[in-house]
Structure formats: structure tokens, C-alpha cells
């Protein structure tokens with residue numbers, strides 16, 4: 001009896017020992033994915049985690065490298081597939097320490113600044129560890145606004161349009177059927193739009209996001225201001241709760257504290273404002289100080305800016321309406337953080353609902369994207385043709401001797417409407433364009449006499 005009890009004790013003891021041993025060999029959390037995003041002046045590496053972790057980042061010299069130690073984690077993903085081509089990283093090595101910790105070493109080609117942070121689980125995104133490496137020779141963020149470029153012959157400047165492709169990098173935006181990502185669709189439309197704008201005398205485009213990386217909403221506005229943009233256009237293709245929601249829409253800011261003009265507008269603004277959180281670039285919030293400032297700005301320049309935003313938004317909406325279904329027939333307003341510029345007219349264009357299978361399909365074709373870009377620009381041109389900023393080539397054309405503006409006909413336009421908008425007579429438009437009657441067609445370009 002005594003002997004068998006000892007045996008049982010021994011057995012229990014050895015079981016416990018085996019259990020302890022096997023626990024020691026298995027790390028608590030795992031890294032299930034690794035991604036790398038290259039921006040013009042920085043590189044971001046993101047580790048997808050099964051749960052929260054502790055980590056420590058430090059640098060070592062000779063040769064220069066960055067080391068990240070992560071406690072109690074195993075690597076269940078590959079770092080060898082990451083494309084390091086345009087980054088300052090020469091190689092990434094990993095090794096297990098103390099049986100259950102992970103060390104990741106970044107060998108560097110050139111000096112970088114480094115920082116790291118963790119992002120807690122959010123929606124479909126798991127816990128993440130983010131390593132940011134900023135190029136040492138990157139231009140400082142406080143770079144002074146660049147000189148206004150004047151046309152060498154006319155001495156007049158271009159109208160500058162900042163085009164902001166929504167989302168990017170860690171933030172895919174809305175995901176449509178067959179894994180079509182909003183961030184890719186809108187970057188393509190934005191690039192096409194920039195091409196069309198740059199090919200038009202009197203205009204210049206500035207792309208705010210130039211590749212697949214995340215950008216904070218505030219930084220998008222700041223970049224546009226640095227470029228001295230006359231107009232800021234953020235391009236999106238979002239999802240709604242119901243897949244039946246369809247149609248393009250145009251939004252302007254509804255300043256903080258005011259009700260959005262519709263449930264859809266409120267919902268979309270709320271989703272858009274989460275982009276910083278999802279993209280890992282901070283979070284949008286209005287501190288008490290900001291709120292006071294927001295109130296003041298609203299009373300001052302913002303009212304004028306907002307009124308311009310609504311006018312140009314109306315032109316863009318009408319132009320898009322001549323090719324695509326519209327979700328609402330007027331410019332809607334909600335508190336989109338990316339539109340909070342007190343002195344720069346700003347629009348957010350939803351080119352369609354990517355959650356709607358029909359619209360997702362159209363948005364995935366290059367010709368539809370091109371058409372969408374053309375229409376957005378027609379609307380922008382129609383606005384600036386009757387309200388050009390002083391000192392620009394377009395203003396000189398409108399006011400100059402023998403000069404004339406141009407109006408592109410959109411759906412619903414009539415000659416008498418157009419004449420009223422430009423403050424000229426219908427007969428002057430007819431004679432300048434050599435027209436014998438008032439029949440006009442969508443897409444037709446009309447010369448508008450100077451007033």
C-alpha cells in the first residue's frame with residue numbers, strides 16, 4: 001500500500017514536471033503576421049499579435065542596427081518575404097532568447113530615427129506592435145511653405161488642387177466584394193485626377209498620399225497647406241451598413257458640435273475619423289483648447305471657407321451626377337476631421353459605396369475611375385472659372401482683354417443658368433461660341449465671355 005502511494009506520488013510529480021517543462025517551451029503570445037509600409041520619408045513595420053506584449057527597442061552601433069526584444073512571444077510569420085528594396089533596412093534577423101523571448105534585429109544601410117508603440121485590438125484588427133523608422137535625411141515637418149510658382153510667360157500662378165487619397169498602409173478603408181480595397185481604388189482615382197489637372201494650363205495638382213502608407217488626418221491638411229493649395233479634395237469609396245446603399249456623394253465640413261445633415265453623413269464621418277486609430281497614426285480628438293479654437297475659427301474665416309466649400313462641392317456633385325448615380329442631390333455636411341481647415345476650401349468625395357456589389361464592380365474598372373476623375377475635375381473647373389483666386393492664370397483669362405473662361409456642361413445645366421452664374425448674357429455666350437440655338441450637351445465646353 002505504502003509502496004503504491006509512493007509510486008502515485010512519483011507519477012504525479014513527473015506529470016507536473018513535464019507540464020512545467022512543456023509550458024516553459026511555449027510562449028504565451030505569437031506573432032501571426034508582419035507587414036512593411038514604405039512612405040516617402042519613413043518606413044513602418046507592423047507585427048500582428050495574438051494578444052498584448054511587452055517590448056523594448058534600442059539601437060546598437062558598429063555596425064548600426066536596431067534591436068527589438070519582445071517578451072514571451074513566438075514568431076509564427078516570416079520576415080524574409082518583406083520587400084526591403086526602397087527602405088534603409090539591409091536585413092532583418094530574428095532569434096529566440098531565454099527559451100521564450102524573441103529578438104528582432106534590423107541591420108541598416110543608412111541612419112534612421114526609431115520609435116515604437118503598441119496598438120490595442122480594434123475592430124477586426126488584432127493587437128499590433130508598430131516600429132517606425134524615419135529617414136535621417138528626411139525634410140523637417142516645419143519646412144517653410146514653398147514659393148508660389150509663377151508661369152514664366154504670363155506671370156500668373158497656377159490654381160493648386162491638393163488631392164488626398166483616403167486611408168493607406170495599415171488602414172485599407174472599406175473592403176468590398178472580392179477583396180477590393182478602398183485605399184487602392186481611391187489612390188488610382190487620385191493619380192488619374194492629378195494627371196488630368198497637371199495637363200490643364202492654369203492648374204497644378206499636389207498628391208497628398210503618393211503610395212501605400214498611412215497618414216494622419218491632420219498631417220494631410222498640413223501637407224496641403226504647405227503646398228499652398230487653393231482647394232483640398234479627399235477621395236473615398238466607403239462602405240455602409242446596408243449593401244443596398246449606393247451613389248456618389250460630396251461632403252463639406254459640419255463644424256464640431258453641429259448635427260450632421262443626415263444619418264449616412266454622421267456615420268461616414270465617424271468611420272473616417274477612426275482612420276488614424278486603424279492606421280496607427282494617433283487618434284482624432286478635440287481637446288478643450290481645440291474646441292475653443294474650433295469655435296473661434298468657425299466665427300471668423302471658417303464661414304467664408306465653408307461657403308466656398310459648399311459652392312465647389314455643388315459643382316463637383318453636379319458634374320459627377322452626369323455619369324453616376326447620386327446618393328443625395330445636395331452637398332452633405334458632417335464633422336470630418338480631414339476637412340477641418342479654417343482657411344482652405346475642403347471637400348470629401350465619396351465616389352461610390354464599395355459595399356454595394358454593383359458599384360464595387362464599376363469602381364474596379366480603370367475606365368470608370370478615369371471618368372470619375374474627369375468629372376470631379378469638370379466640377380472643380382466650373383467653380384474656379386467663375387470664382388478664380390486673384391493672381392492666377394484662370395483669373396487673368398476671365399478678366400483679361402479678349403480673354404474668356406470656360407464652362408463644361410453638366411447634367412441639368414441650361415444656358416440661362418450658366419449666363420446668370422457668370423453674370424453675362426445668353427446672346428453673348430451664343431455669339432462667342434458660334435451657336436445658333438440654345439441646345440447644349442453634357443460634356444460640351446463653352447467659352448464664357450469676360451464680364
Ligand SMILES: [Zn+2]
Nearest residue numbers: 166173236238
Ligand atoms: Zn474612406
